[in-house]
Amino acid sequence: MPAAPAKVLIQTPLDALKKHFGHGGFLDGQDRVIEQITSGRDGLVVMPTGGGKSLCYQLPALCFEGVTLVVSPLIALMKDQVDALVAKGIPATLINSTVAWEEQKDRLDGMRSGKWKLVYVAPERFRAESFLNALKGVEVSLLAVDEAHCLSQWGHDFRPDYMRLGKALEKIGRPQCIALTATATPIVRNDILEVLKLRDPFEVVSGFSRPNLSLAITQVEKKQQKYDRIRDIIGAHKTGIVYCATRKKVEEVAETLAAWRIKSVAYHGGMSDAERSDAQNIFLAKKADVAVATNAFGMGIDRSDVRFVIHFEVPGSVEAYYQEAGRAGRDGEAAACELLFNYADTRTQEFFIEGANPGAQTIREVYQYLLNTADKEYEIHRSIEDITEGAGLKNSMAVSSALATLGRAGYIERFDVPGKRMRGTRLKKPDVFARALEIDEAALEEKDRRDRDKLKSMIDLCYARVCRQQWILAYFGEDDADTCGTCDICRSGESHELRAPTAEEDIVVRKALSGVARMSRKTASGWEGKFGRGKIVQMLCGSRSQEILSGGLDQLSTYGILKNQGTGYLNALFRSMGDVGLVRVDAGEYPLLTLTDLGEKAMRGAAKYRLAWPPPVASGHVESLADQGFDAGLFSQLRDLRARLAKREDVPPYVIFSNKTLEALCRYRPKTIEEGLAVPGIGESKAQRYLPRFLEILKEWR
Known part of the structure; x- marks a missing residue:
């Protein structure tokens, strides 16, 4: 299908960003998306929660003549978005079932006269021929389909009303169309492109990694263990969301928190619209510390200081789990996400x-x-x-x-x-x-099978003994992701043997401590933290995120000095440094990281210390081994072994080792487990579990 015609802009995206949103630059990835949209192309944008998806269509809307229609699945989400835009002086409104038809007609008239730049529309509006006919004569410059995974029946939140959007596009003259979502597997992305019949579309799939989230899955036998963990997590982190699978469980957990005198709200589909709205507003206004909710809660919730997300039961899919977990730590600071897993809970999902x-x-x-x-x-x-x-x-x-x-x-x-x-x-x-x-009985059976496969994948994640984030990223198609360094598996795989640093390790630690010092305040009584671990790690790695740029942190002398180490390694390193007292977290509304007296001395080279060092895999260095070249025959043998192990354990092959790791084994050919730990993709856990079999093949090859 031919591309959409080029657009004439009434202002530049950067001018609109400064004028209406007060920002001087874009978040990572936003600029290339907005550039493609303002050029007039259809497209698909997959960007993680907190990555700034909304701005990707809001800014072009302000640059185009005419009006932008935004299809959004939740009334509460629409209202929040419209309220935020109106507060910035942007002419925006909504049309959904809460708006009387007479008022809808007034708003449609306003679209024709140029009164509105953005109009949020519920997908079911496109059922009505009267609504589609009313759009005739309206200059629709862009149709933005938000939460686009809803139009794939293989997505985790399928909404049949979304399926009409492809035909609706034709009926309103096929304006430029952009589909946006936070979580979509390759098959869901293909469905989105097919249903909307996008013309010569660009595709931007941003990294799904959330390095500030510490993911944990805790096996529990009894309900009391769940409540014990909830009490501990709330005590440690204070502000967060507890997701429950059923309305009944929401009420039970909320009553328990009330008995503990914890300020909380409950939210589920059995409540009236007014009750749900009140609960949401109380939580957003920070009048309650904890929201206990079903999965209907949270879409579009923009409370930045959510420090934890707890799943009381297993969710129905990896997509749902990761989207809900992603509602923690939207400010980029460290946050804890814990799933309390009991296999019996899967019956609810079935x-x-x-x-x-x-x-x-x-x-x-x-x-x-x-x-x-x-x-x-x-x-x-x-x-x-x-x-x-x-x-x-x-x-x-x-x-x-x-x-x-x-x-x-x-x-x-x-x-x-x-x-x-x-x-x-x-x-x-x-x-x-x-x-x-x-x-169509075949289609019914296929959807049932897909839904059961998604639940099986979620259960596989719960039992997997590999880095949680690495496993999830592979599920979304990122096969070569590094380990995160902060999940329960990565933490359990760390060596607990304390040892003094090598000269190279000492330089890394002193640079990391210098970064903390630059982002702390020295007072007469000691150091005071100004930033959390998340921002400090971002700064040291040279992040171009809005928080770093707008805060001027890219001007610090320590900006980017450890970018070669990676966020996973630095997160794990800071945890180890905290364990031995080189840094500390100051409690308060936000967890602020700062130096201790010992840390200041270590930074200056005036104190000795010993650490439980993160696995070498996180830094990805293999300098201790010589590259002996790639050999296709050896690689084939290693791949065959991986396939046998994967079949025996009933897991995908990449769970054993990624292709990237197999190639590294083929090239560097370690002789011992210690040497194998220097190969990217092999941590302590995998080294003990799988590496000996691969070392046997390498020995025979030599």
């Missing part, structure tokens, strides 16, 4: 999968019940629970999903019953028998 994927037989039974009970107007005024009981079924979620499937196929339509808090059902083709329903 129940949800059964509810989301009714089989053809269930759909026919629901339809037959509707045929049997419809009145002369072909209407049924029964609740989901009544239909479930009347049809002889058990899972009311499956009945709700069956009704949605029948609605999308055109056999029924749902409507609000006047004077009642319930929805009715109207038969649109009452002459069609249940046995004659045209149902």
